[in-house]
Amino acid sequence: xxxxxxxxxxxxxxxxxxxxxxxxxxxxxxxxxxxxxxxxxxxxxxxxxxxxxxxxxxxxxxxxxxxxxxxxxxxxxxxxxxxxxxxxxxxxxxxxxxxxxxxxxxxxxxxxxxxxxxxxxxxxxxxxxxxxxxxxxxxxxxxxxxxxxxxxxxxxxxxxxxxxxxxxxxxxxxxxxxxxxxxxxxxxxxxxxxxxxxxxxxxxxxxxxxxxxxxxxxxxxx
Amino acid sequence: xxxxxxxxxxxxxxxxxxxxxxxxxxxxxxxxxxxxxxxxxxxxxxxxxxxxxxxxxxxxxxxxxxxxxxxxxxxxxxxxxxxxxxxxxxxxxxxxxxxxxxxxxxxxxxxxxxxxxxxxxxxxxxxxxxxxxxxxxxxxxxxxxxxxxxxxxxxxxxxxxxxxxxxxxxxxxxxxxxxxxxxxxxxxxxxxxxxxxxxxxxxxxxxxxxxxxxxxxxxxxxxxxxxxxxxxxxxxxxxxxxxxxxxxxxxxxxxxxxxxxxxxxxxxxxxxxxxxxxxxxxxxxxxxxxxxxxxxxxxxxxxxxxxxxxxxxxxxxxxxxxxxxxxxxxxxxxxxxxxxxxxxxxxxxxxxxxxxxxxxxxxxxxxxxxxxxxxxxxxxxxxxxxxxxxxxxxxxxxxxxxxxxxxxxxxxxxxxxxxxxxxxxxxxxxxxxxxxxxxxxxxxxxxxxxxxxxxxxxxxxxxxxxx
Numbered sequence: 001x002x003x004x005x006x007x008x009x010x011x012x013x014x015x016x017x018x019x020x021x022x023x024x025x026x027x028x029x030x031x032x033x034x035x036x037x038x039x040x041x042x043x044x045x046x047x048x049x050x051x052x053x054x055x056x057x058x059x060x061x062x063x064x065x066x067x068x069x070x071x072x073x074x075x076x077x078x079x080x081x082x083x084x085x086x087x088x089x090x091x092x093x094x095x096x097x098x099x100x101x102x103x104x105x106x107x108x109x110x111x112x113x114x115x116x117x118x119x120x121x122x123x124x125x126x127x128x129x130x131x132x133x134x135x136x137x138x139x140x141x142x143x144x145x146x147x148x149x150x151x152x153x154x155x156x157x158x159x160x161x162x163x164x165x166x167x168x169x170x171x172x173x174x175x176x177x178x179x180x181x182x183x184x185x186x187x188x189x190x191x192x193x194x195x196x197x198x199x200x201x202x203x204x205x206x207x208x209x210x211x212x213x214x215x216x217x218x219x220x221x222x
Numbered sequence: 223x224x225x226x227x228x229x230x231x232x233x234x235x236x237x238x239x240x241x242x243x244x245x246x247x248x249x250x251x252x253x254x255x256x257x258x259x260x261x262x263x264x265x266x267x268x269x270x271x272x273x274x275x276x277x278x279x280x281x282x283x284x285x286x287x288x289x290x291x292x293x294x295x296x297x298x299x300x301x302x303x304x305x306x307x308x309x310x311x312x313x314x315x316x317x318x319x320x321x322x323x324x325x326x327x328x329x330x331x332x333x334x335x336x337x338x339x340x341x342x343x344x345x346x347x348x349x350x351x352x353x354x355x356x357x358x359x360x361x362x363x364x365x366x367x368x369x370x371x372x373x374x375x376x377x378x379x380x381x382x383x384x385x386x387x388x389x390x391x392x393x394x395x396x397x398x399x400x401x402x403x404x405x406x407x408x409x410x411x412x413x414x415x416x417x418x419x420x421x422x423x424x425x426x427x428x429x430x431x432x433x434x435x436x437x438x439x440x441x442x443x444x445x446x447x448x449x450x451x452x453x454x455x456x457x458x459x460x461x462x463x464x465x466x467x468x469x470x471x472x473x474x475x476x477x478x479x480x481x482x483x484x485x486x487x488x489x490x491x492x493x494x495x496x497x498x499x500x501x502x503x504x505x506x507x508x509x510x511x512x513x514x515x516x517x518x519x520x521x522x523x524x525x526x527x528x529x530x531x532x533x534x535x536x537x538x539x540x541x542x543x544x545x546x547x548x549x550x551x552x553x554x555x556x557x558x559x560x561x562x563x564x565x566x567x568x569x570x571x572x573x574x575x576x577x578x579x580x581x582x583x584x585x586x587x588x589x590x591x592x593x594x595x596x597x598x599x600x601x602x603x604x605x606x607x608x609x610x611x612x613x614x615x616x617x618x619x620x621x622x623x624x625x626x627x628x629x630x631x632x633x634x635x636x637x638x639x640x641x642x643x644x645x646x647x648x649x650x651x652x653x654x655x656x657x658x659x660x661x662x663x664x665x666x667x668x669x670x671x672x673x674x675x676x677x678x679x680x681x682x683x684x685x686x687x688x689x
């Protein structure tokens with residue numbers, strides 16, 4: 001069907017639709033009182049509740065934490081975002097200096113399959129986050145140049161670096177304050193804990209397709 | 223496979239006999255309790271439900287305008303928009319996209335709308351392999367089954383069923399441990415994801431002012447489907463629109479809470495077109511197929527409000543009928559109270575006039591619905607339409623006709639009452655009728671009928687008061 005024919009049919013339908021009275025303007029986000037005095041504390045509490053591992057770090061201590069996690073997974077390479085995209089400086093450079101190697105994140109259009117099947121054995125991905133949502137313990141990632149989507153999706157473990165100053169109260173707050181984050185990039189994802197399923201007898205299992213483990217390092221920059 | 227019973231009661235009998243409904247009640251009860259806990263935990267829940275409802279209704283009332291805006295924005299983002307009047311058109315469009323791009327393999331993330339139009343069958347017919355990636359849908363596909371719940375497709379299967387299925391179909395070692403079963407599916411599906419030519423997803427919401435498709439999943443299959451393959455196709459029911467990201471946020475705040483009791487699902491994935499210049503990964507092409515398939519007809523009438531549904535599954539979980547009969551009894555993609563309205567609304571009452579009766583009208587669904595859709599009201603309207611259309615069994619038409627005549631003729635009424643008392647007493651044992659003949663068995667098959675009084679109330683009143 002063509003666009004005009006389709007939309008004409010919809011227009012005619014709305015004319016006779018039996019709907020309760022509706023508001024004239026789009027209602028938008030609801031920003032209510034969530035009484036979150038301590039945003040970082042609430043974020044840590046809620047992210048921990050959904051089985052993320054959350055650590056509040058200083059700029060100097062962050063690298064040691066990342067190295068510790070790399071050792072935990074016996075990983076010597078990772079897929080990640082470059083330092084220019086990270087809210088905590090010097091992590092990539094520090095890892096390389098210690099002998100860890102970043103995997104190329106560019107998936108060429110003409111050689112997609114070969115590049116992607118090389119991701120099979122990937123264990124660790126390291127990304128930044130644009131912000132955090134205290135109420136749900138979520139992190140928000142926008143993707144784009146130098147910001148691999150796969151890094152937070154394919155590996156067994158995802159390490160996310162987040163600046164405490166970018167944590168807002170809830171998704172509604174984020175959507176009201178940062179609506180441009182959707183248009184700025186082709187992909188935005190809100191991540192709330194590790195991948196999970198309850199499909200088999202409602203038994204909670206972590207790590208179906210996405211990462212089994214999520215580690216969030218919160219830089220205390222307040 | 224035995225042919226699908228054509229009546230609701232036939233399907234109920236089949237599924238209760240085979241035992242597939244046994245796990246449903248407990249699972250539905252648990253999901254309902256998660257919803258209640260999550261709602262109590264969120265101080266803004268009631269206000270947020272009102273807001274989400276206002277957003278959905280506002281959008282429906284202005285749907286043509288928002289759809290036009292959405293389509294223009296998708297195109298501005300570099301995507302392609304297709305308009306499908308029905309399922310056949312949608313399937314033809316998607317097949318054409320696949321064939322034009324030499325697609326051999328498709329990976330799908332969970333989508334009710336593609337179940338509705340039977341897309342998998344259409345693609346397989348032209349030799350394209352299709353793999354479902356949601357764990358539940360993967361199990362449904364392997365066992366050649368149908369989903370029984372809109373967000374938990376294999377609610378009706380036990381870990382033993384799934385263990386046997388994986389051992390049989392995937393050559394996996396037999397296990398009944400859900401974690402190990404999940405691991406088997408994960409490693410099997412990983413190859414499919416990373417090598418598929420095309421990813422097909424549904425759509426929880428389309429954001430009009432940015433041309434964005436919102437996909438909500440817990441497993442990550444929605445993200446993989448929209449990231450790894452070179453082409454991403456979204457199939458969207460035309461009512462899934464909201465005006466802006468801010469509006470979408472209010473719906474997202476209630477969606478997971480009502481469905482699974484989570485504050486947010488694990489992945490809320492917002493896709494605005496194909497990968498952009500310089501993006502390291504993501505699909506090279508992005509298509510949205512906007513589907514009508516009975517929706518504009520539904521919108522034009524008394525069931526318009528059902529299109530506000532956000533597909534959380536809360537009404538299924540709370541419904542006493544769904545808990546007893548399971549999802550397959552409803553006979554189509556959408557089970558439970560929502561299905562009892564959506565199926566006849568989309569597909570017409572001729573074939574589906576029984577479904578509005580698959581409800582006790584208790585109203586639990588309205589209380590559970592995050593956008594407060596008045597499902598019982600619509601069920602009543604549909605029942606009345608079904609009667610107007612002549613879809614009442616002959617014996618019932620006769621019985622109601624007799625009753626109408628008796629109720630307006632007092633003498634006839636008294637004679638019938640008396641006759642009922644006599645016949646009833648003859649059938650009763652110890653004060654109860656446990657086995658009524660003919661259509662009366664519909665009642666006594668499930669519960670006993672108290673014996674009617676030998677002397678009707680009328681007669682006793684007359685004896686005592688003399689007039």
